[in-house]
Amino acid sequence: MTVCWLSLVLFAANPTAPVVRPSDNPTAVEVTVELSAAQAERLKSGRIDAELGQKLLIFSLVDEQDRAGEPIFGNYERDKTTLIFRPRFGLVRGSRYRATFRIEDASDKARELTSDYLVPPVASKSVAVVETVYPSGHEVPANLLKFYIHFSQPMHEGREIFAHLHLLDDEGQPMEAPWRETELWSADARRLTLWIHPGRIKQGVALRDDLGPVLIPGRKYALLIDAEMRDAQCQPLGKSFRKEFRTTKELRERVNLRDWKLATPSANSRQPLAIQFSRPLDRHLAARCLHVRDADGREVAGTVSVSDSERRWHFQPRQPWSAQVYETAVDLILEDLAGNSVERVFDDDTTTDAIPDNADPILKLTWKPQ
Structure with a gap:
C-alpha cells in the first residue's frame, strides 16, 4: 500500500x-x-x-x-x-x-x-479516454445547444470538471464563459451532457446582449477536453481530446416530420426501417423518441441505431415484418442540435409556435412494408 x-x-x-x-x-x-x-x-x-x-x-x-x-x-x-x-x-x-x-x-x-x-486512488489497469463526442458531424448550427461526451470509464464528478472543458475560437483562444456549469452525468458517470449557456443562445436575453452569442456563423471552433480531467479513481485522462467543427447559420425552425424520407422494408423480412432526417437531430433523443407500433398499437421489439452524423435512423425488428400497416410514433421532446423540438422553436417561450394543446401529443408516420 x-x-x-x-x-x-x-x-x-x-x-x-x-x-x-x-x-x-x-x-x-x-x-x-x-x-x-x-x-x-x-x-x-x-x-x-x-x-x-x-x-x-x-x-x-x-x-x-x-x-x-x-x-x-x-x-x-x-x-x-x-x-x-x-x-x-x-x-x-x-x-x-x-x-x-x-x-x-x-x-x-x-x-x-x-x-x-x-488518500491513494485505486490502481486502475487502464486510463480513461474520450470515446465519442456528439454531435459527431463537423458542421453545426451557430446556436448549437449541447455536446454529449462519452468516456471509456466512470469519471470524477464535481464542479471542477469545467476547468478542463474548453471551447476554442478560430485563433485557438479559449472562449469566455461558454458553458452552463451544471453537471449532467449519466447514471454510470460515463456520459456528460455539456450545455452551451442557453442565456447566450436565446435572442433578447440579457446575457446574450451583454456577452454576445458563444458561436458565430461561418467560423471554425474546437472543443478541447484537457488531459487533466480525472476519472472516478482520480487518475487523469490518458490524453487530451480535441473536436474541431465549423458553424453554419443559426437554426430556428421546428422539427417537421413532413421533411423526413422513409425507406420501408419488404414484408416477411427483417430488413431495417430507415428514416432520413432533414437535418441532424439530438443523438440520444433520436435513439429513444421514435417508436414503431403495429396495427393493434403494440410496440414492435427491435434495435435502434443512429448514423450519418445523426441524420439517419435505423430500426431492425426482432421478428420479420408482416403485411400490415405500421406507424412510427414520435415524442414531442425530440430535438435538433439547436434545441428546436417537434413542438416549438427553442427561442420561443410562448405557445405561439407550439402545437395546440388539443392535438395528439404523439406525431405519427404511417407506412406499410413493400
Whole structure:
C-alpha cells in the first residue's frame, strides 16, 4: 500500500504537528496530536464534545486551490496526553485532507501546525479516454445547444470538471464563459451532457446582449477536453481530446416530420426501417423518441441505431415484418442540435409556435412494408 504524506511544521518542533494514520483501508484514518500537560488537564478523559475538540484539532478536505474546507464530522477522544480524532465516514479516494493543530505559545499568540494526507486512488489497469463526442458531424448550427461526451470509464464528478472543458475560437483562444456549469452525468458517470449557456443562445436575453452569442456563423471552433480531467479513481485522462467543427447559420425552425424520407422494408423480412432526417437531430433523443407500433398499437421489439452524423435512423425488428400497416410514433421532446423540438422553436417561450394543446401529443408516420 502506497500512502502519500505531506507534512508542514510551521513553528517549533515542540509541540509537534498532527499525525494522520491510515488503517489497512486508507480511507479510514486516525488523527492524533500530543497535548501539553496544561492542554490535557482542560479536557476530560475519554470521549469529548466535537465543538471542544475542534478548538484544538480540525480535519478538513483540501480543494484544488489548496484551501481547507469546513471541519468534517467525526469523534474526539483524549487518551492521557493524546487527542484523537476519527472521521465518521470514509475518506474519498484521490482527495487530500489537512489536519490542523491549533496551539498558543508563551505569548498567547495563536499558531497552527498542519499535516496533509492524500488518500491513494485505486490502481486502475487502464486510463480513461474520450470515446465519442456528439454531435459527431463537423458542421453545426451557430446556436448549437449541447455536446454529449462519452468516456471509456466512470469519471470524477464535481464542479471542477469545467476547468478542463474548453471551447476554442478560430485563433485557438479559449472562449469566455461558454458553458452552463451544471453537471449532467449519466447514471454510470460515463456520459456528460455539456450545455452551451442557453442565456447566450436565446435572442433578447440579457446575457446574450451583454456577452454576445458563444458561436458565430461561418467560423471554425474546437472543443478541447484537457488531459487533466480525472476519472472516478482520480487518475487523469490518458490524453487530451480535441473536436474541431465549423458553424453554419443559426437554426430556428421546428422539427417537421413532413421533411423526413422513409425507406420501408419488404414484408416477411427483417430488413431495417430507415428514416432520413432533414437535418441532424439530438443523438440520444433520436435513439429513444421514435417508436414503431403495429396495427393493434403494440410496440414492435427491435434495435435502434443512429448514423450519418445523426441524420439517419435505423430500426431492425426482432421478428420479420408482416403485411400490415405500421406507424412510427414520435415524442414531442425530440430535438435538433439547436434545441428546436417537434413542438416549438427553442427561442420561443410562448405557445405561439407550439402545437395546440388539443392535438395528439404523439406525431405519427404511417407506412406499410413493400
